[in-house]
Amino acid sequence: KFWQGANAYLVQNHDKRVIFINPYEGDKALIGTTDIAYEGRAEDVQADEAEIAYLISAVNRYFKEKLHRNDVLHSFSGVRPLFDDGKGNPSAVTRDYVFDLDETGHAPILNVFGGKITTFRELAERGLHRMSHLFPEMGPDWTEKAPLPGGDMPNADYESFANSLREAYPWMPRRLVHHYGRLYGTRTGNMVKGASDLQGLGRHFGGLLYEAEARYLVAREWAQTAEDILRRRTKHYLHLTKAEQSAFAEWFQAEQIAAAA
Structure with a gap:
């Protein structure tokens, strides 16, 4: 719990990574993110104390009102699969998605490596483009301007x-x-x-x-x-x-x- 307001902030930490501070759930702030390599089980992933301290420190470099550990109500973490292009720094690894269409078996399978949830629609559309030769009666693209369920205002x-x-x-x-x-x-x-x-x-x-x-x-x-x-x-x-x-x-x-x- 940090502040109430409609403003979002984007700040840069000492290591050049950018941190966002967004209004969240009315009277709270959503702060993130960290970006580190993870090799454990996906079911066990969680934000550790070092990551939380890193974000608190980044915020406190810019704001007069200081954030403390007991202000943190909740933290969450996820595993984002990235296509390994050989770069050692996780921040430098491509965030784009890579398709691999395997047609050697009884049924074709499209493997998707990487990508992020904010580009799910475009990813799905391009995935269909990649398989268009398998579906000769496929219609034209239509999702770009289609509202999500409940969004037809x-x-x-x-x-x-x-x-x-x-x-x-x-x-x-x-x-x-x-x-x-x-x-x-x-x-x-x-x-x-x-x-x-x-x-x-x-x-x-x-x-x-x-x-x-x-x-x-x-x-x-x-x-x-x-x-x-x-x-x-x-x-x-x-x-x-x-x-x-x-x-x-x-x-x-x-x-x-x-x-x-």
Whole structure:
């Protein structure tokens, strides 16, 4: 937890790496990243204390208000597979993706090395280009201007859409409207359904988490565990106490057992 505001910052550390400091979840900041080689199991990866200290130090070089270790609410880490082009410095290794189409077996397989989630659409499109000779009836490209699910807002104007949500659900707290609009867009109505007050959203688990959202995520976004909802589909875990998270997990497990019975 660092500051409230709409400004994002990009600063350069003493080793020339750039660090971003982005507004996050209303009253928090998302700070990153580090970039080190990792050779362990992907399941075990986590940000270590040295990486956290590195980011804190980088931020404190630029801001008057100092960040301390106990200000860090959570850290996460992931493994990004990069195509090894022989360069020793992880920061210098290409971030681009490399295709390898293997047609020697019974069925062709396209191997993708590298890439990053922010370019997933382009990667998928170019992957299809690479295999176009295998699909002679493939149609033209169409995804560049296609909205993501829930993103089909008139004129791609989120502010106007958010205003329409507030008018449609005047009983809903402004923060909750923003949460639903930001995560679900035009599909918000599918989740809220016929609710006419907060009680209509079902059980309240704390923060902005209501039963209606949890059920929607199971039904429409393949959530299978409480962690899927608290950490992967949303960031509710940052706003719920440990006791509230445990209560939600117990409810979720009971509901799943009941559904399977």
